[in-house]
Structure formats: C-alpha cells, structure tokens
Amino acid sequence: MVSTTAAGTGLSDADFTRFVEYFYKRTGIHFNAGKRYFVDKRIDTCVRNSPYDTFTSWFAALRMSDKSAMLQDLINQLTVNETYFLREDYQFDAMLSTVLPNVLRDRGGIGRITGPVKILSLPCSTGEEPYSIALRLLEEWDQIDNVDVEIHGADIDSEVLDKAAHASYGERSLQRVPKSWLNKYFTSVGAGRYQVDEGIRSAVTLHRVNVCDTAAMRAFRDYDVIYCRNVLIYFDELSSRRAAENLFGALRPGGYLFLGHSESMSRISPIFTPTRLPEGIVYQRPTGAN
Incomplete structure (x- = not known):
C-alpha cells in the first residue's frame, strides 16, 4: 500500500479513486488510471x-468546507492549457468566408442587423484564441467597420485568465503571427515577449466558467459563433452531453459551433446540425430550436 501520510509520497489506489470521483462531480472532467x-x-x-501537511487532511478540508480558493488551485493544476496564435486557422478561414456572411444574411443584412455579432472562445486558455479571432477580423473581414462585434473568452482556470488579461506572449505562442501584425498590434515588453495592444485587449471580455456547469452557463446567450476546441475529449459521455447542451443554449438559433479537428458532435448529441463547409465540418443550432 502506498502511504498517504505525507505530501509527496503519492496516493493509495483507494484515495486516487475517491479523488477522481470528487473532481469529476465538481468539474465533469474524468481522469483514468493512465493519468495517475x-x-x-x-x-x-x-x-x-x-x-x-498530508493528502488526507487537505482532501478533508476541500470536501468538508467552503474552500473555493483550494478548489480553484486544484482546477488550475489539473487543467491543460496548450495553445498558440492562429491555431487550426482553417476554422478562422471558414468563419470569415462563410459563417459570418451567413450570420449577417440570417440576421437581416448590413444596415438592418440589430445587436452585435457575438463570438465566444471557450476554453480560451491564456488568450491566444480570442485575440487571434480579433486579429483575423481586423485584418481580413471586409465588414469589420460596418458591424458591431463582441468577442468573449471563458475558461475554468483563473490563472490562465489572468495571463489572458495581461496578454504577454513569447516566441512559441507567436510563431505563426506575421511580422507585420506583430509590429502593428503588439508592443515589445522585453525578454523576447510581446504584449497585445490595449485596444485589442479591451475588446475581449473574459469570464471564468465551467462549460459543464449548467447554471453558470445560462449567463451565456445569443452567441453567433462559438469555438470550443479540444476540450470535449477530456469528458466522459455524460459530461460531454451536458457540455453540448450548454453550448447549444449559448448559441443563437442558427449559430455555429466549431470543435477541435479530432472531435465529433455526432458521437455526443444529435441536437446540432452538422454543416459541411469547404474548410471542414461546423455544427449549427437549428433555427426555431428551443
């Protein structure tokens, strides 16, 4: 039996099982033995x-008391945040060439559209995705001066949201950003790092939310486009279905959902309509769906 009497000595099989069950109930994320x-x-x-000073006392405090800071520290430690600018940019191509023109058409056209076009990146991690969306719109969307756009980013991890708000990035995050964009929209802050300019940072609204938390997700409504890439693969069937239903509720009827290239909504829920675009598959909330 592996000792659990001191930090750093590992968990027993029983403790590991109890812990993953607890974390699953709080977040919807399941860790199998391969992640031990x-x-x-x-x-x-x-x-x-x-x-x-022990797992047993720490875990008891986490479960028995209102220790929101402890739970957030735990979530921050156990969520993976691997991202960079312009990742899987063929989906941004699809947004610009097909999805946004369809959104404008379906909402009445230029000059008649009421309310902003709303775009959500969830999980947004350290901010590269929502800022990539902003850059692509500013540089390549011919209607950006005619349409009010809101860009939102959301994540379960408070630490990455703090980094997204600061928006300072190194070479690995910026490897795909054209030099002309780097000069135009970023400021060098030393040590090979660049910060997104204030005008773009202020245009992205950040939120902390768990996509599996149905009550919290009710605050997210009427989005025209949602990017939820490479997160559903961390959920089991039940949590994936709950997340899909929450994303469905966050979209405007007719709105579009982008998943990661290895993810498929058809394996999770039938409530979305798969739509094939030249760049790949996107999922729509049917018009008229409640």
Whole structure:
C-alpha cells in the first residue's frame, strides 16, 4: 500500500479513486488510471501550497468546507492549457468566408442587423484564441467597420485568465503571427515577449466558467459563433452531453459551433446540425430550436 501520510509520497489506489470521483462531480472532467502520475504530481503541488501537511487532511478540508480558493488551485493544476496564435486557422478561414456572411444574411443584412455579432472562445486558455479571432477580423473581414462585434473568452482556470488579461506572449505562442501584425498590434515588453495592444485587449471580455456547469452557463446567450476546441475529449459521455447542451443554449438559433479537428458532435448529441463547409465540418443550432 502506498502511504498517504505525507505530501509527496503519492496516493493509495483507494484515495486516487475517491479523488477522481470528487473532481469529476465538481468539474465533469474524468481522469483514468493512465493519468495517475499526472494527478499525483499535481495534487502534491496543491498540498504543498496549502496549510495542510498530508493528502488526507487537505482532501478533508476541500470536501468538508467552503474552500473555493483550494478548489480553484486544484482546477488550475489539473487543467491543460496548450495553445498558440492562429491555431487550426482553417476554422478562422471558414468563419470569415462563410459563417459570418451567413450570420449577417440570417440576421437581416448590413444596415438592418440589430445587436452585435457575438463570438465566444471557450476554453480560451491564456488568450491566444480570442485575440487571434480579433486579429483575423481586423485584418481580413471586409465588414469589420460596418458591424458591431463582441468577442468573449471563458475558461475554468483563473490563472490562465489572468495571463489572458495581461496578454504577454513569447516566441512559441507567436510563431505563426506575421511580422507585420506583430509590429502593428503588439508592443515589445522585453525578454523576447510581446504584449497585445490595449485596444485589442479591451475588446475581449473574459469570464471564468465551467462549460459543464449548467447554471453558470445560462449567463451565456445569443452567441453567433462559438469555438470550443479540444476540450470535449477530456469528458466522459455524460459530461460531454451536458457540455453540448450548454453550448447549444449559448448559441443563437442558427449559430455555429466549431470543435477541435479530432472531435465529433455526432458521437455526443444529435441536437446540432452538422454543416459541411469547404474548410471542414461546423455544427449549427437549428433555427426555431428551443
């Protein structure tokens, strides 16, 4: 039996099972035995960052008390945030060439559209995706001066949202950004890092939310486009279905959902209509759907 009496010594099989069940109930994210080493290391970090000296005391405090800061630290440790600017940009191509023209048409056309076109990036991680959307619109959408656009980013991880708000990035995040865009929309802040200019940062509204939290997701409504890429693969069948229903509720009827290239809504829920575009598959909330 692996000892659980001190931080850094790992979890017993029973403790690991109890922990993953608890985390699943709070977030919808399930870790199987193949993630054991990853989970053990991150829990060890959480215990070391807390006033408690054992997993048992830390876990008891987490479960028995209103320890929102502890839970957020745990979520921050256990969520993976791998991203960079202009990632899977063929989907941005689809947004510009087909999706946004369809949105304008369906909402009455230029000059008659009421309310902003709303775009959501969830999870937005450290901000590269929503800022990429802003850059593509500014540089390549011919209607950007005629249409009010709102860009929102949301994530379960408070630490990455803080980084998104600061919007300072290094070479790896910026590797696909054209130099002309870097000069135009970023400011060098030293040590090979560049910060997105204030005008773009202020145009992106950030939120903390769990896509599986139905009550919290009710605040997200009437989006025309949602990017939810490479997150549903971390959920089991039940959580994936709940997330799909929450995304459905966040879209305007006729709105578009982009998933990651390895994800398929047809395996999760029949409520969306798959639509094939030249660039690939996008999922629509049917018009008239309640």
